[in-house]
Amino acid sequence: MLLLSRLRLRLQSLFRREALDDQLSQELAFHLAELKAEFLAKGMTDAQATAAARRAFGSVSSIAEQSRDYRGVSWLEDLIVDTRIACRTFAHAPTFFGIAVLTLALGLGANTALFSTAYAVLFRPLPYPSPELLVTVEKGVAGVGPIVSLRELARSVDYAGYLANNDLNLQLVAESTRARAAVVTANLATVLDVAPARGRWFTSNEERSGQHRVAILSHRLWRDRFHADPAILGRRIVLNEESFEIVGLMPPTFAFPTPTTELWIPIHIDPRDVGLMWGSGNLNAIGRLRPGATLAAAKAELPAVNDRIRSQFPWRMPDAYASGARAVLYAESLAHDIRPKLFALAAATLFLLLIACGNVANLLLARGVQRDREFAMRAALGARRGRLFRQLLAENLVLLSAGGALGLLFAALLLSALPRLLPKDTPRLHELTVDPTLLAITAASMVVTFALFGLAPMLRFWRFRPDSLAGRSFTPSRKSVRLSLALIGVQLGLATLLLVAASLMGRTLYALASVESGVNSTGIFTARFSAGPSRCATPERCLALLDDLSQRLLALPSIRSVNWANYAPLDKEFSATAVDIENHPQAPGAPAFVLWQTSATPGYFPALGIPLRAGRWFTNADRRGAPEVIVISESTAKRFWPNESPLGKRIRPLSNRETRTIIGVVADVAQYSLTGFPDWVDGAQYVPLAQSLPRGVQPIELTAIVESTQPQSVPGALSAILREDRSGVTLSRLQSLDQTRSDSVADQRSTAHLLATFAAIGLLLGVAGVYGVISHRSAQRTREIGIRIALGASAARVITLVVHETLFASAAGCAAGVAAAFALSHLLASLLFGISNHDPVAFVVAPTALLVAALLAAILPGLRASRVDPALTLRHG
């Protein structure tokens, strides 16, 4: 109650100031009148009484002032007044204000946006209860059988399994579409500690074959495809030609394992189906530490558990199977790949902010020198040092608020653009929103900013002696100049760092662009194709379907060839097989060889321009039932048979009894990425599609590789042909092979582009700083320059005079920047390709470019100074 009335009083003091002031003066006048009446009663004359009362009362305004001070808001009023003065001051210096605010906004905006991203992606707790207990297993066991065993055997972790991005055919009334499903174990909800928004989660019975046809929809799928049907529970949908019952609906925020997941279906345990249980690695582990268990315990128990799982395989697994497994925090494993990149970008924006602060500090310093006269005047009129200091503070606050507000706007813009600028597979990007964290980060950066740009001018002020109002010329002190030059040095050092980083990324991008992928992508268009069991129940039927589609496409004049493969080169899909290789027995315990496997129709090699090095390509005769054949890549041949022909040698997939005979060797191709295969891949092999189509009820997924004289017409042609015959067949991911290649370096490209933008801004700000400092310095020294010219100094000498300090500071900063870049560039190493992180070109080009730019920025004001008219300056100076 008391607090409330006090608050009301404060508000009154703030907003009803004039009324209160009126009251106060009335009150004091009343007192004065009473005093006078008393003196009159003592027999004084009116004039005497008035004078006596005034004398007795003392200074009315001083009492009024003191009374006002007790309103408890005087500091606020002062601040408002100071702010108003600051705004008026800035209104008279719009260029200064505009440049300062814009500079701050650029720095703050970029910094806020990237730090928010880094926070959201790397540090924000995962949106599940107690996310710090969630773990996953890297390089560990995978697949239905192994994960189910892991779930039973692990003591310290409650493990569940999931398979992300499992695209299914969803048959709707009017059309057949692709739906992205996650296949999960029934205990996933318990492990993540989540619950459906409506309906229920899976029961453990529903993992068993026969009872597994239940599905839970994502909020988005329910809304977009089922029109948010309130009676959705219990409805049946057709997925891959099987009917599933919808039993639940997840809340909109649930985005496990990926934000694009549209529905969840249970795993399907069928102990009789050995291939399904043990033959594929299509199930990953996620777990929650049990009460009292630690990550260390989870790590410690893995080897023993893995040993037991290995012995459960129906065939002998290499002793080294899953021996590299380790339990890690799930949040950590998610952010693993993107960490160096986001750190680099966040650091870049921090440098940018520092450069911006340096610029504003220099502007303020220069302005401070100009305003010495004003401050001396105000001090002479009685302003106390503290009062002047507060004025300076208010001005900086106004600058900071304006810069911060504009920066926030800029950050919001950048944040809405970032999901498009960063690669699509960046984890957790969907969680990125303009939220309170963003504001907190802006506020934090603003405090840093304020400390940095505001400190220099305030320090300068602290030494300010308002002793000489007139007579003294207001030239900057040596210290102030040195501070200014130091700032320039630091700015250019940071700009050099940014430029070196950007050059390294630019060189990487160039190196990637010039990598010979070994594939001729001109005119090639690809599409992901999926056929349900009704069309592809047997390999024969499936091949007939593919052949039929090919013939119909080839009937179009613009289509030159149609081929089918398990994946297209560079589409970032994994396709590796563990094999035994003739002449290369593995010691017991050593890991099996892993070969990258491409299954393709015979025309695949000529269509993609992959040259034959030895032997032959596949032919249509390499069909099912014929002897199984295989083609390997040149480097694989060199690695395993350096001194003999690999033709006729044999390779056996570990999950298979039959061996395949090598019939040909083709040139190397960038199948997985332009930077090569992952280090655990030992080579590449190709098998005929006809000999590798699986038999079973799973839908078949392939990539159509269409060579056309008019690639842009391919999507239309494909869709038209599928429209005639749509049942059980869908198409997705239609794009040109060039696009696929370009997407494969999205990571490096986005980093390079963002870094280049930041470096460009940094360079611009740094150079603008050089220009500003020299202009300002030469303007201050006009008189001196005039005298020097009058005494015969040449133009070159004058230019040298005004630019030499600044250029020296720039060069020193630049050198320091190069040194710092040299020390820090290993942080970028994981993003680089084709060059070392101490690439000489980047380390020469970046500082040179910066110095040239600084030189240009210095020459202009230098020239201006050399044209000073000595007569004019001597007269007016």
Add this chain to the structure above:
Amino acid sequence: MSKPSDLIQGTLDLLILKTISNTPLHGWAIAKRIQQISNDVLLVQQGSLYPALHRLEQQAWIISETKPSDTGRMAKFYALSPAGREQLAKELGQWDRLSQAIGLVLKHS
């Protein structure tokens, strides 16, 4: 006229609160009343009185009302608020303790 004693620091608030505890008074009357009751020993300076009144008002211990005085002029009358009454009791208690303590020291040393 001998120089009036300076008020002990902090006692002005107590005196003001006590003075207006029965009837609302304006500033002039408060000063006069304190002077009269103390037989001209305590003379409240305007320079202290008004800041003190405003401070007490901002603490919400006293509330003011503008109305005509005896002479017919408009004046600002101050009265105790309920919170002010509590504060007065508290300060009186403190004052008692302080004066007793001082008395003890003066008597026994």
